[in-house]
Amino acid sequence: MTSTVQSDAEPTTTAGQRLHHIGMTVSDLGESLRFWEALFGVKANSQRLLDQPHIGVIVGHPGVAIDAAWIDIPGSDAVLELVHYLNRDGSPLDDDTANEGNVHFCMEVEDLDAIWARAVALGARPVSDSPVEVPAGPAKGARIVYMRTIDGATIEFIQPA
Numbered sequence: 001m002t003s004t005v006q007s008d009a010e011p012t013t014t015a016g017q018r019l020h021h022i023g024m025t026v027s028d029l030g031e032s033l034r035f036w037e038a039l040f041g042v043k044a045n046s047q048r049l050l051d052q053p054h055i056g057v058i059v060g061h062p063g064v065a066i067d068a069a070w071i072d073i074p075g076s077d078a079v080l081e082l083v084h085y086l087n088r089d090g091s092p093l094d095d096d097t098a099n100e101g102n103v104h105f106c107m108e109v110e111d112l113d114a115i116w117a118r119a120v121a122l123g124a125r126p127v128s129d130s131p132v133e134v135p136a137g138p139a140k141g142a143r144i145v146y147m148r149t150i151d152g153a154t155i156e157f158i159q160p161a
Contacts, residue, residue: 020078022079025083025090027090029068032069032084033071043071044069045071046070066083066086068081073107103153104154104155107156112158112159116131123149124150125148126147131143131157144156144159145157
């Protein structure tokens with residue numbers, strides 16, 4: 001995979017570092033699993049209850065219980081971690097990507113039209129009316145779309161030129 005973003009900056013020391021996982025808080029773990037498993041075409045590799053005392057310390061909510069599942073991200077060594085807080089009330093975030101702190105992740109795909117149709121059928125909401133072809137720059141000719149998942153998270157799909 002070739003990055004569409006390039007930098008002339010000197011690399012920093014990153015030996016042994018890599019993306020481990022992307023975590024996403026969800027409102028309904030079962031629904032989210034159905035969405036991501038169907039979108040990625042793979043089953044979750046693990047699901048379990050996280051209720052040990054150290055978990056609450058890590059996430060800043062002592063005594064929390066989290067139902068969690070992990071799905072391998074196709075074409076990557078990274079994993080998507082879906083977490084549902086069982087004994088805490090959360091509220092949906094405003095999903096506008098212009099909001100500070102908003103995060104998205106991008107997946108390179110071979111057939112953007114097929115992934116678009118599959119994501120929409122599964123309940124994702126496209127941000128634009130259709131994929132956008134990049135007219136200039138390092139990604140010229142690529143087609144890109146942002147979509148909101150069933151939990152309001154943003155996923156970007158890019159089909160290289």
